[in-house]
Every structure is written in C-alpha cells, then in structure tokens.
Amino acid sequence: MADSALYTAEGLQELSGILWVTRVPETIKEAQEAIKGTDKEEMEESGIQGYRYREMESNYAGIPQRWLVVYSLAEKKLRETLAAQGLTVKDQQRRPIKTPTIRWVFRKFEDVLILYVYESDRLKLIQCELRPDHITIIKCLGKHVEKMYFFDY
Numbered sequence: 035m036a037d038s039a040l041y042t043a044e045g046l047q048e049l050s051g052i053l054w055v056t057r058v059p060e061t062i063k064e065a066q067e068a069i070k071g072t073d074k075e076e077m078e079e080s081g082i083q084g085y086r087y088r089e090m091e092s093n094y095a096g097i098p099q100r101w102l103v104v105y106s107l108a109e110k111k112l113r114e115t116l117a118a119q120g121l122t123v124k125d126q127q128r129r130p131i132k133t134p135t136i137r138w139v140f141r142k143f144e145d146v147l148i149l150y151v152y153e154s155d156r157l158k159l160i161q162c163e164l165r166p167d168h169i170t171i172i173k174c175l176g177k178h179v180e181k182m183y184f185f186d187y
Contacts, residue, residue, distance in 0.1 A: 043095035050097065057137075058101055064094055065101075072103045084108060108175065109136035115174035123167045139171055148183070159184075 038057040040049075058065045068090060077086035084107040092099045113133050116122065122130035125138070146168060149161040162183055164172070172179050 046095040046097045058094075060135075062094070064092060068092075068101065068103050072105070074105050077103070077105055080104075106136045109134075109139075111176070112136070112139065112171060112174050116170075119174075121170055121174070123170055134171075142167060142171070 036056040038059045040056050072088050077088045080087050086105040088103045090101050092101050116132050122132050125131045147163045150157050151160050172183050
C-alpha cells in the first residue's frame with residue numbers, strides 16, 4: 035500500500051515484480067480518460083451504499099495493472115451543489131476549487147473535534163470546531179449531514 039506520489043513511470047519501474055496498491059493520480063491523462071469514459075449506469079454495484087465501480091486494465095509505464103474507477107454519490111452531490119451555488123472550497127495549496135474529491139473532503143474532516151454528551155436521555159452536541167470550508171461542505175451534502183453537526187438529537 036502506497037501513497038499516490040509513488041505513481042510515476044520511474045516509481046512503477048522500481049516496483050517491478052512487487053505487488054502493490056495505490057490510488058492512481060487524476061493528473062495522469064489515462065486516468066482522466068478512464069473517468070470521463072465511464073458511464074455511471076454501466077458500473078457495478080459495490081455492496082456499499084452510494085458507491086459503484088468499474089474494473090479496467092492499464093499498461094501505464096509498461097507495467098500491466100488493474101485499475102478501479104470508483105463512483106461516489108456524495109462526491110457528485112457535493113460538486114453539483116458547489117457549482118449550482120457558485121461556491122468553492124480550498125485545496126491543499128489553499129486555492130479555491132469547485133471539484134474536490136471525496137477523498138480530499140474526508141481528509142479535511144480528520145481534524146474536526148466533535149463532543150457529544152447524553153443529557154436527559156438525549157444526545158446533545160457540546161462542541162464542534164468547524165472552519166468555513168467544513169460548513170460549506172456540510173451544507174452542500176444536505177440536511178441529514180447538517181443534523182449531525184448542527185443540531186441536538
């Protein structure tokens with residue numbers, strides 16, 4: 035298992051003969067074409083609600099590989115809502131973007147502190163430290179996500 039930074043022609047050549055798993059960067063033209071050329075309706079159900087996938091073969095850098103194109107409904111909803119409302123979130127270099135990956139969104143939420151306590155047989159939100167990007171993402175994903183961060187149960 036390796037970070038996608040490994041995924042260069044030189045890096046793959048060095049791993050010749052070793053089994054490895056990594057995410058293929060979307061900056062690679064073949065990956066971009068695979069994503070654009072994949073029809074969501076033709077993808078396989080993954081068994082995990084909201085996800086579909088397509089398996090394909092690649093010979094990037096002369097190394098035979100098996101790729102998965104994964105479709106996430108959450109990513110689609112977030113991107114559509116950002117576009118419709120003219121909103122952006124910040125990328126790793128703090129530049130505004132309209133098309134974050136769901137993987138990046140999960141990383142942004144890794145440092146969010148949420149504290150709940152039970153009070154009178156109810157779960158009550160005591161503390162939630164969110165930055166502006168977090169709030170934008172939560173609101174774009176809908177009321178069911180907002181409820182987890184903004185309301186008492």
